Amino acid sequence: MPVRIRVAHLYPETLNIYADRGNIAVLERRAAWRGIGFDHVPVGIGDAIPQDANLVYVGGGQDREQALVAGDLVGKREMLADAVAGGAALLAVCGGYQLLGRFYRDRNGCELPGVGLLPHFTVAGERRMIGDILLRCELDPGEQRTLAGFENHAGRTFLDEGAEPLGQVVHGFGNNGEDGFEGCRIGRAIGTYLHGPLLPRNPWLADWLLRQALAHALGTSPVLTSLDDTIEDTAHRVAAGRARARGGRG
Ligand code: GLN
Numbered sequence: 001m002p003v004r005i006r007v008a009h010l011y012p013e014t015l016n017i018y019a020d021r022g023n024i025a026v027l028e029r030r031a032a033w034r035g036i037g038f039d040h041v042p043v044g045i046g047d048a049i050p051q052d053a054n055l056v057y058v059g060g061g062q063d064r065e066q067a068l069v070a071g072d073l074v075g076k077r078e079m080l081a082d083a084v085a086g087g088a089a090l091l092a093v094c095g096g097y098q099l100l101g102r103f104y105r106d107r108n109g110c111e112l113p114g115v116g117l118l119p120h121f122t123v124a125g126e127r128r129m130i131g132d133i134l135l136r137c138e139l140d141p142g143e144q145r146t147l148a149g150f151e152n153h154a155g156r157t158f159l160d161e162g163a164e165p166l167g168q169v170v171h172g173f174g175n176n177g178e179d180g181f182e183g184c185r186i187g188r189a190i191g192t193y194l195h196g197p198l199l200p201r202n203p204w205l206a207d208w209l210l211r212q213a214l215a216h217a218l219g220t221s222p223v224l225t226s227l228d229d230t231i232e233d234t235a236h237r238v239a240a241g242r243a244r245a246r247g248g249r250g
Contacts, residue, residue, distance in 0.1 A: 003037065005036060005055060005214060007039065007040050007056075007057060008043050008056045008083075009024060009042050009057045010043045010057065010096070011044060011058070011073075012059070013042075014044075014061060014065045015058060015059040015066075015096050016060075016061070017061050017062060017065070018196065020059030020195075020197060021197075023057065023059075023199045024057060026199040026200050026203075030203070030206050030210060034224060034225055036210070036214070043076075045072040048076075049076055049079040049083060051079075051082070053083055053088055054217045055090065056083055056084075056091075058073075058097070059096050060093045060096060061095035061096070066099060066112055067110075067112060070099055070104075070112040071113070073099050076115070081117060084117060084186070084189045086216070087188060087216045088188065089209050090188065091190050091192075091198075091209055092118075092192075093193075093197075094193050096191075098114070100115050101115075101116070101157065101184075102116050103121050104122045105122070105123045118189070119159060120175075120184055124155050125154060127154075128153065128154050129152070129173035129193075130151065132243040133148070133174065133243050134169075134171045134172060134244065135168060135169060136170055137168075139208055140208075147192075148201055148239035149192075149198050149202070150194070150196040151174075153193050157184075158175070158176060159175065164184065165182060165185070166184060168181060171243040171244055172243055172246065175193070188216070201236045201238075203229045203232040
């Protein structure tokens with residue numbers, strides 16, 4: 001039987017502010033180049049999340065777009081919690097990342113309810129956190145990696161005590177411009193502020209997500225054939241160089 005993965009893409013018409021489709025395109029291509037099928041399932045307001053989804057994707061959006069979907073996303077809480085508890089992978093970016101926490105309070109003090117899936121909350125500040133960002137990550141023990149991307153958010157995200165960040169900020173703001181961490185991770189689920197889109201310039205993370213999705217689909221941790229990532233690695237170096245040129249943190 002050919003191997004296939006099902007990807008539930010939440011609110012693709014609404015939470016898509018910074019080329020989030022590029023993340024989906026990278027996952028689809030890197031799967032296809034390895035002969036792995038890729039079923040892309042758009043999930044809009046009122047739609048159910050397929051119970052056999054191997055990966056869930058939630059993109060970014062401005063406050064207005066977040067307000068359009070927040071109530072419906074909370075209504076999907078149980079489906080999301082079941083998917084993640086069952087070992088599905090998840091990538092949530094910026095606005096989608098914020099809404100997977102307990103709440104997002106905008107600059108006017110208006111509080112959007114969150115799903116409560118990720119252990120954090122977010123409060124928007126006056127100054128937007130904008131620019132190239134570089135992180136140091138270790139998703140698999142002993143495998144130190146860097147992630148390069150672009151951030152643009154008013155929200156300051158604060159992780160609960162003991163919660164696992166996605167990585168340490170080398171250059172840029174990160175979750176809140178204070179604690180030196182960025183993103184959040186629980187098992188195969190990742191939330192991050194890194195846009196750009198994230199995956200074209202960080203192929204190792206795209207493959208990490210594909211491996212998690214395949215492990216969920218097959219019940220075993222597959223080895224992916226390596227690809228020629230010359231172009232992707234160059235894009236990573238350029239983005240990392242831009243972040244380093246910003247200097248310090250924030
Ligand atoms: N509206 C949120 C903020 O400003 C998220 C923005 C985004 O998704 N880029 O923090």
